[in-house]
Amino acid sequence: MFFAKKNPLKGRDIISIHDLSKEDILYLLHQAADLATYNPRLLPDKIIASLFFEPSTRTRLSFDAAAKRLGAQVIGFDNIETTSLKKGESFKDTIKMIEQYADVIVIRHPKEGSAQLAADLSHVPVINAGDGSNQHPTQTLVDLYTIKKEKGKLEGLTVGFLGDLKFGRTVHSLASALGLFNANIVFIAPKGLEMPEEYLKELQSKSVNFSQTSDLQSVAQTLDVLYVTRIQEERFKNKKDYKKVAGSYTISKELLANFKQDVLVMHPLPRLEEINQDVDDTPNQGYFKQAGNAVAVRKAILASVLGRV
Amino acid sequence: MTRILIKNATIYEKNKPLQADILVEEGIISKIEPNLNLKANKIKVDKTIDATGLTALPGMIDLHVHCREPGATHKEDFLTASHAAVAGGITTFFDMPNNSPTTSTIATLEEKRQLAKKAVMNYGFNFGVVKIAQNIVSNDVKADKKQNNKSSKKNKETKSADKQVTKQSKLKIDEQYNLEEAKESQKYKCVKAIKVYLGQTTGNLMIDDLKVLEHLFLTTKIVMLHIEDDNLEEVLELFSNYCKKNTASKTALYICHVNSKKMVELIKRYKKQKHIEERLFCEVTPHHLFLNNEDAKMLGRLAYVKPIILTKDDQKALWRALEDGTIDVVATDHAPHTLEEKNNPDITKVPAGMPGLETALPLLLNAVHEGQLAIGDVIRLYSTAPAKLFRLKKKGRLKEGFDADIVLVQQKLKKRIINDNLLTKCKWNAFSNRELFGVPVYTLVNGNLVYVYDKFTDKKTLHDVKGKEVE
Numbered sequence: 139m140f141f142a143k144k145n146p147l148k149g150r151d152i153i154s155i156h157d158l159s160k161e162d163i164l165y166l167l168h169q170a171a172d173l174a175t176y177n178p179r180l181l182p183d184k185i186i187a188s189l190f191f192e193p194s195t196r197t198r199l200s201f202d203a204a205a206k207r208l209g210a211q212v213i214g215f216d217n218i219e220t221t222s223l224k225k226g227e228s229f230k231d232t233i234k235m236i237e238q239y240a241d242v243i244v245i246r247h248p249k250e251g252s253a254q255l256a257a258d259l260s261h262v263p264v265i266n267a268g269d270g271s272n273q274h275p276t277q278t279l280v281d282l283y284t285i286k287k288e289k290g291k292l293e294g295l296t297v298g299f300l301g302d303l304k305f306g307r308t309v310h311s312l313a314s315a316l317g318l319f320n321a322n323i324v325f326i327a328p329k330g331l332e333m334p335e336e337y338l339k340e341l342q343s344k345s346v347n348f349s350q351t352s353d354l355q356s357v358a359q360t361l362d363v364l365y366v367t368r369i370q371e372e373r374f375k376n377k378k379d380y381k382k383v384a385g386s387y388t389i390s391k392e393l394l395a396n397f398k399q400d401v402l403v404m405h406p407l408p409r410l411e412e413i414n415q416d417v418d419d420t421p422n423q424g425y426f427k428q429a430g431n432a433v434a435v436r437k438a439i440l441a442s443v444l445g446r447v
Numbered sequence: 448m449t450r451i452l453i454k455n456a457t458i459y460e461k462n463k464p465l466q467a468d469i470l471v472e473e474g475i476i477s478k479i480e481p482n483l484n485l486k487a488n489k490i491k492v493d494k495t496i497d498a499t500g501l502t503a504l505p506g507m508i509d510l511h512v513h514c515r516e517p518g519a520t521h522k523e524d525f526l527t528a529s530h531a532a533v534a535g536g537i538t539t540f541f542d543m544p545n546n547s548p549t550t551s552t553i554a555t556l557e558e559k560r561q562l563a564k565k566a567v568m569n570y571g572f573n574f575g576v577v578k579i580a581q582n583i584v585s586n587d588v589k590a591d592k593k594q595n596n597k598s599s600k601k602n603k604e605t606k607s608a609d610k611q612v613t614k615q616s617k618l619k620i621d622e623q624y625n626l627e628e629a630k631e632s633q634k635y636k637c638v639k640a641i642k643v644y645l646g647q648t649t650g651n652l653m654i655d656d657l658k659v660l661e662h663l664f665l666t667t668k669i670v671m672l673h674i675e676d677d678n679l680e681e682v683l684e685l686f687s688n689y690c691k692k693n694t695a696s697k698t699a700l701y702i703c704h705v706n707s708k709k710m711v712e713l714i715k716r717y718k719k720q721k722h723i724e725e726r727l728f729c730e731v732t733p734h735h736l737f738l739n740n741e742d743a744k745m746l747g748r749l750a751y752v753k754p755i756i757l758t759k760d761d762q763k764a765l766w767r768a769l770e771d772g773t774i775d776v777v778a779t780d781h782a783p784h785t786l787e788e789k790n791n792p793d794i795t796k797v798p799a800g801m802p803g804l805e806t807a808l809p810l811l812l813n814a815v816h817e818g819q820l821a822i823g824d825v826i827r828l829y830s831t832a833p834a835k836l837f838r839l840k841k842k843g844r845l846k847e848g849f850d851a852d853i854v855l856v857q858q859k860l861k862k863r864i865i866n867d868n869l870l871t872k873c874k875w876n877a878f879s880n881r882e883l884f885g886v887p888v889y890t891l892v893n894g895n896l897v898y899v900y901d902k903f904t905d906k907k908t909l910h911d912v913k914g915k916e917v918e
Contacts, residue, residue: 168500171902175882176861283903290904 179209187240188214204436301367317346456498474894506538506852518547536854544575708764779803812885
C-alpha cells in the first residue's frame with residue numbers, strides 16, 4: 139500500500155526476459171529485496187499451479203517455497219507419468235482445465251514455445267519456468283538480483299561469460315538483459331562453442347557492447363563478474379579434446395589471483411569440474427548465493443503478477 | 448546552485464498519504480508538488496532521487512543527546528554521533544552538558560562549539576547548571592586524604608573544612624551556582640535550554656536546592672529537568688506557583704525521560720491547570736517505551752539507565768500518555784558507553800545509559816507497522832513538536848520554504864539491528880537482533896545528501912557534509 143508506482147506486472151505473463159522492460163525488471167528486483175527478509179501473508183487466498191512436464195528440483199522447489207512463504211497453496215505435478223497426459227490428454231486441454239483451478243500457472247516443459255502457447259490459452263497469468271533450450275526468465279531475474287546484491291549495482295558492469303555459449307540458454311537471456319544496464323559483455327568460449335551468430339546479431343540490434351575471445355587470461359583483469367557454464371562432454375567428438383578444453387577453463391582459487399580482487403564468480407548449477415571446490419570458501423563465490431536468492435525473487439514474481447504488491 | 452529532485456515520494460498531510468515530488472534548492476524545500484514539471488519551467492537538477500515506495504518525513508530532531516565530547520571520546524564524539532544520527536534519520540540534535548569539563552561556562556561552551564564542527568548535521572547545545580562553590584567540596588576530599596596520611600594535623604584540617612562549609616551556606620543562590628553564566632549562555636542562538644540535574648546520572652551536575660529553579664525560571668527560556676518521581680510534585684508545584692505569579696513569562700519547564708506511571712499522571716494533572724498550558728512539557732525515550740523490567744532482566748547491565756526501566760504497567764502508562772498528549776516529545780537520551788564499561792564485573796561501577804540514535808526512528812516506524820502509532824504521531828513527536836518547543840525556525844515540517852532536512856524511509860522494509868553494523872562508536876544497542884520495519888534510506892541535511900542505505904548490499908554510505916549550528 140506504500141508502493142506508489144503502479145505495479146507494472148499485475149496480471150501479466152512472464153514468458154521471456156525480452157518481454158520485460160528495464161523498469162519491470164527493476165520493479166521486480168526491488169520487490170525481491172523487500173521480501174528477502176520477511177514473509178507477509180500476501181497470497182492466503184491464492185492457488186498456484188505448478189506444472190512440471192520435466193523434472194527440475196531447484197526451480198520447482200524454490201517456486202513452491204516462495205508460494206508457501208507468502209501463504210499460497212500449491213497444486214500440480216512434477217511427473218507426467220501420474221497425470222492424464224499419460225492417457226493422451228492434449229497439452230491444450232490440460233491448460234484449459236488448470237486455468238480454472240488456479241490463479242497463476244508456473245510451467246516447465248521440454249518443448250520450446252510451450253510456455254507461450256500456454257499463455258495464449260490461459261486467462262490467468264503464466265510464468266515460464268523454462269521451456270527447453272529457449273527461455274528461463276525467472277533464472278535470469280535471480281542472476282540479475284544476485285549481481286545487484288553482490289556488486290551493489292547493475293549499471294555499467296563488465297561481465298564475462300565462460301564455457302559452452304552455443305547451447306547455454308541462461309547466457310543468452312542474461313546477456314541481453316544486462317544490455318539494458320549498459321554492461322560490457324565478454325564472451326569467452328572454446329572454438330566451436332561460441333555464441334551463435336543469431337544471438338550476436340540480436341545483441342547488436344539492441345546496441346549492447348560485447349566482445350569475443352577464447353583466451354580467458356587476456357580479459358581476466360577487466361571482469362567484474364565471471365559467469366561460468368558447464369562444458370558438456372557430448373558436444374565433443376573425442377574425450378581428449380573435451381579434457382583439454384575443459385581443463386583450460388577450470389576456475390580455481392589459484393587462477394582467481396589473476397582477476398580483480400572482488401570478481402564475482404557465478405554458475406547456474408549444477409556444476410561439475412568447471413569450478414574447483416577451493417573457490418567455495420572465497421568471497422568471490424556467487425553460485426550458492428544465486429540459489430539462496432531464488433526464493434526471494436520468485437516471491438516477488440508471484441506477488442507482482444497477482445497484484446499483491 | 449545545487450538542486451536535488453526527490454521524485455514520487457509519499458508524503459503525509461495529517462495521516463493521509465499523498466504522492467509528490469520535492470524540489471530542493473540551496474538547502475531549502477522550494478517546491479512540493481505532484482508530478483512536478485521541471486521541463487516546462489526549464490529547471491535542471493544536479494541529482495534526482497527516485498523515491499518510489501519511500502516515505503518522505505521531515506528530519507527528526509533529538510533534543511537529548513550525549514555526544515561525549517570533550518572528555519570521553521572513547522565512547523563517542525561529535526562525528527560518530529552525527530553519523531549514527533543521520534543513519535537514524537535524525538538531522539538535528541542537542542548535546543547535553545555533562546561532559547568533562549561540564550558545559551557550564553562560556554569558555555567550555557565556546558570550546559564545545561569548536562569541537563562540534565565535526566558533526567555532519569544541525570546541532571545545538573543545552574547549557575548546564577553547576578555548583579560553583581565546588582572547590583569547597585574538593586577541599587573536603589583533600590582534607591580527608593590528608594587526615595589519613597597525617598593524623599597529627601587532623602584537628603586543624605577538619606576545622607578549616609568546617610569553616611568553609613559554614614561560609615558556603617551564607618552565600619546567595621547566584622553566588623553558589625553558575626547562574627550568571629547560564630543567563631549569559633542564553634544569548635547564544637545555539638543554546639536553547641538549560642539542563643538541571645535533580646537526580647544522579649553520568650557526570651557531576653547534581654543540584655539539591657530548588658531555589659536554583661526559581662531563579663532559572665526568571666532568566667531562561669526553557670529549563671530541562673532530569674528528575675526522578677520522588678520530588679517531581681514539589682517541583683511542579685513550584686513551577687505552577689511561578690506561572691500563576693508570572694503570567695507574562697514564557698519560560699517552559701521540560702521534564703526529561705519520564706519513566707513511571709506516577710510521573711506521567713502527575714504531569715497530566717498539572718498540564719490541566721490553565722496557567723500552565725503550553726508551558727509544561729515532557730519527553731519519553733524509546734527505551735522506556737519499548738522495554739520493561741522483564742526485557743531489562745534479560746539485558747542485564749546493558750539495560751541499566753537513569754531513570755531506570757520500570758514495569759509493564761509503567762510502560763503501558765507511558766503509551767497511554769503518548770496517546771492522550773501528556774507526552775510531547777520523543778528523544779533518545781543517547782548515552783553511549785563502551786561494552787567493557789557496561790560489562791564491568793563490579794556492578795557498582797556500571798555506568799548508566801545506552802545508545803539510541805540509530806534505532807529510535809526505526810523503533811517508532813516499527814510501532815507504526817504494528818498499528819501502535821500513526822505515522823503522523825511519529826512526525827509530531829520526533830520532529831514538529833521538538834522544533835516548535837525549541838523555536839527552531841523552518842524545521843520540523845515538510846513544507847515549501849522550510850529547511851531541506853529530509854529523511855526518506857522505506858516503511859515496509861524489515862531490517863535486523865546488528866551491533867557490528869552500527870555507526871555509533873560504542874558499537875552496541877539494546878535492541879540488537881530485533882527485526883524492525885522501517886528503514887531510513889536517504890537522509891538530507893540542509894539540502895545535502897549525507898546518508899544513503901543500499902538495501903541490496905546492506906551498505907551504508909556517508910557523505911562528507913559540513914554541519915551547522917541551529918539558529
